[in-house]
Amino acid sequence: MSDHALVEGLAGLASRVDTLSHLTEGDQSRTLEVQEDRLAKLTLVAIALDMDATNAKYKDAVNQVQAAIDTIGDADKKIQNVAQAISRVAKALDVAEKLVTKLAGV
Amino acid sequence: MKNERRIAARVRFLVVLVVLGAMCAGCAGLPTGRFDTLAAASKGVETRTAQTDADVVKLTRRFMVFSPAPGPYRVDSFVPVVEVGATRLDFDFGPRLEPRQAALGVLAAYTDALAAFARKDYGGELDHATHSLGGSVQRLAGHVTASAAAKQGAGVLATAVNGLGHALTERMRRAALRKAMDDATPGIVAIVAFVKEINALGATAVTTMRDQVIRKANGLAVADGVARLRLNEAVEGMIGESNAILAQLKLESAAVDAIAPAHAEIRDAIDRDERAVLDKLKTLVAEVKRLQGVYSSLK
Numbered sequence: 433m434s435d436h437a438l439v440e441g442l443a444g445l446a447s448r449v450d451t452l453s454h455l456t457e458g459d460q461s462r463t464l465e466v467q468e469d470r471l472a473k474l475t476l477v478a479i480a481l482d483m484d485a486t487n488a489k490y491k492d493a494v495n496q497v498q499a500a501i502d503t504i505g506d507a508d509k510k511i512q513n514v515a516q517a518i519s520r521v522a523k524a525l526d527v528a529e530k531l532v533t534k535l536a537g538v
Numbered sequence: 539m540k541n542e543r544r545i546a547a548r549v550r551f552l553v554v555l556v557v558l559g560a561m562c563a564g565c566a567g568l569p570t571g572r573f574d575t576l577a578a579a580s581k582g583v584e585t586r587t588a589q590t591d592a593d594v595v596k597l598t599r600r601f602m603v604f605s606p607a608p609g610p611y612r613v614d615s616f617v618p619v620v621e622v623g624a625t626r627l628d629f630d631f632g633p634r635l636e637p638r639q640a641a642l643g644v645l646a647a648y649t650d651a652l653a654a655f656a657r658k659d660y661g662g663e664l665d666h667a668t669h670s671l672g673g674s675v676q677r678l679a680g681h682v683t684a685s686a687a688a689k690q691g692a693g694v695l696a697t698a699v700n701g702l703g704h705a706l707t708e709r710m711r712r713a714a715l716r717k718a719m720d721d722a723t724p725g726i727v728a729i730v731a732f733v734k735e736i737n738a739l740g741a742t743a744v745t746t747m748r749d750q751v752i753r754k755a756n757g758l759a760v761a762d763g764v765a766r767l768r769l770n771e772a773v774e775g776m777i778g779e780s781n782a783i784l785a786q787l788k789l790e791s792a793a794v795d796a797i798a799p800a801h802a803e804i805r806d807a808i809d810r811d812e813r814a815v816l817d818k819l820k821t822l823v824a825e826v827k828r829l830q831g832v833y834s835s836l837k
Contacts, residue, residue, distance in 0.1 A: 436739060443742050450749070465753075472750045473620040476629040479743045482683040529623045536627050 435485040439478045441497035442528065446471035448504045449521055452514070460514050467521050474528055481535050493531045496524040568711055569812040572804050572819055573653035579800070580649040582826040583793045584642040587733075590786045591635045594740055597783060598631060600776050601747040604754045631743055637684035638736040640677040641692065641729045645797065647671035648695040648722065655702050656715065664702075671696055684732070691728025698722035712808050719805035726798050733794045737787045744787070748780035785832055793825040 446468050453464035483490055500520040503513075602616040607626070618630045647670040654663030675692045678684050698721040705711040755773045760766050796818070803818040 436735070439739060439742055443746055446746070447749075450753070468753070469750070470622070472746050473622055473629075475746045476620060476743060477622055477627045479739050480629040480631060480634050533622060533625050533627065536625075 437485065437494045438483060438490065438497065438528065438531075439475060441494055441501065442471055442475040442478055445497055445501050445504075445521065445524065446475060448501060452504055452517060456514055460518065463518055464514075464521075467518070467525060470525050470529070471521075474525070474532060477532050477536065478528075481532065483531075483535060489527075489531050489534075493524070493528045496527045500524040568656050568708055568715070568808070569810070569814075570653065570656045571812050572807070572816055573649070573656040575819060575823060576797075576800060576804060577646070577649040577653040579793070579822050579826045580642070580646040580797060582830060583790060583797070584639065584646045586786065586793075586829050587642055587790055588639055590740075590783060590790065591632070591639065593779065593783050593786070594631055594635065594744065597744060597747060597776070597779050598629075600772075600779065601751060603772070604751045604776075631740070633681075634683055635736060635740060637678060637681035637688070638733050640674055640681060641684065641688050641732050642794070643674035644671060644678060644692040644695055645726065645729055645794075647674050648699060648726075649801075651699040651702070652715065652718070655705075655711070655718075658711070660704050668699055671699055685735070687728045688732035691725035691732070694725030694728075695722050698725070715808055716805060719801065723798070723802065726801055730794050730798055734791045737791045741784055741787045744780050744783050748776060751776045786829070789825070789829040789832055793822070793829050796822040796825045 449464050449468040449471060453461050453468060456464060485491075500517070500523070503520040504517045598618050599616065602618060605620065606615045607617075607619065608621070617628075619626050619628050621627075647667050651664055651667035651671055654660075654667050657663070675696045678692050679689050698718040701721065702714050702718050705714045751773065755769060758769065760769050799818040800816070800822040803816050807814055807816060
């Protein structure tokens with residue numbers, strides 16, 4: 433069984449991180465730009481892969497991505513805790529990158 | 539007494555008329571034009587989708603111009619590979635999109651088979667369409683990334699066509715068509731869902747590449763002058779092509795979505811003559827024309 437929850441989540445998160453990077457300045461903005469770049473690349477690879485949605489690691493990655501999206505919330509509003517958002521995104525990226533790398537057979 | 543006989547004779551005459559009328563209705567030629575229209579529309583969607591997929595592959599090349607492999611140029615500097623972590627991973631969309639074309643090929647061959655059967659073209663077109671359908675089903679089954687539902691759906695269509703046989707009378711042909719179309723309905727629904735699902739994935743890929751190129755272009759320090767104009771041209775090309783592909787994918791989904799209702803309407807109207815207005819079929823034709831129109835205007 434495969435679904436596209438991870439692809440949709442990664443693309444959505446990349447878009448939110450992009451918005452957040454424009455709302456912030458300095459190191460935080462640069463960190464968010466790097467994260468957005470990683471998310472975009474991950475989205476492209478995830479689209480090309482066939483992923484088993486019943487896999488526990490897949491579900492974990494989807495949950496982590498969703499948690500990061502929830503933390504950022506509506507990026508149009510003033511973000512109170514950017515450091516927490518960056519940390520959540522980093523965690524989601526780590527989990528998703530490990531999953532995708534493994535599924536790609538590398 | 540005479541009156542009773544006269545009435546009985548009239549009743550018999552009426553009964554004969556009704557029976558003859560019913561027989562004529564059964565013998566009347568099957569409306570074939572609508573089956574041809576359905577087949578042409580399905581083929582139209584398949585053809586346009588193949589063109590869109592070629593455009594996605596071209597767009598990926600444009601994207602790679604902005605995201606080549608780091609380090610000095612090599613032969614594989616622009617192949618669709620990105621670095622995830624420290625690992626280089628392939629994101630070639632071709633193999634991901636190809637099963638959708640195979641699924642649309644199944645749909646087109648199925649509608650071709652229906653049209654050939656309606657025309658009584660058992661030996662030529664039906665035979666050809668049946669073989670083509672078998673080939674498309676096999677092609678779809680061979681794809682690892684095609685969903686199980688789509689593969690099953692394709693099998694359902696093949697089974698429905700195999701059950702058509704060679705009907706001898708119009709009545710038998712109508713009954714066979716009704717049964718085949720009823721049996722095929724879940725298969726069509728599964729294939730349409732799969733096609734739309736891959737279109738949505740394709741749209742996400744295109745949007746992601748477009749947005750990445752814009753971001754990278756904004757990060758480039760290019761002075762005003764010829765270099766700036768070249769960059770403008772490259773970015774404009776990427777944005778224009780991305781938007782064109784997104785429009786195509788949207789219209790393809792709308793067109794493929796219109797196939798199942800048109801198929802159901804044709805099935806329900808098997809006994810109605812060629813002049814009957816089939817609204818769902820008209821909608822399908824309009825969607826396919828819109829798709830063909832947008833492709834021409836965007837090129």
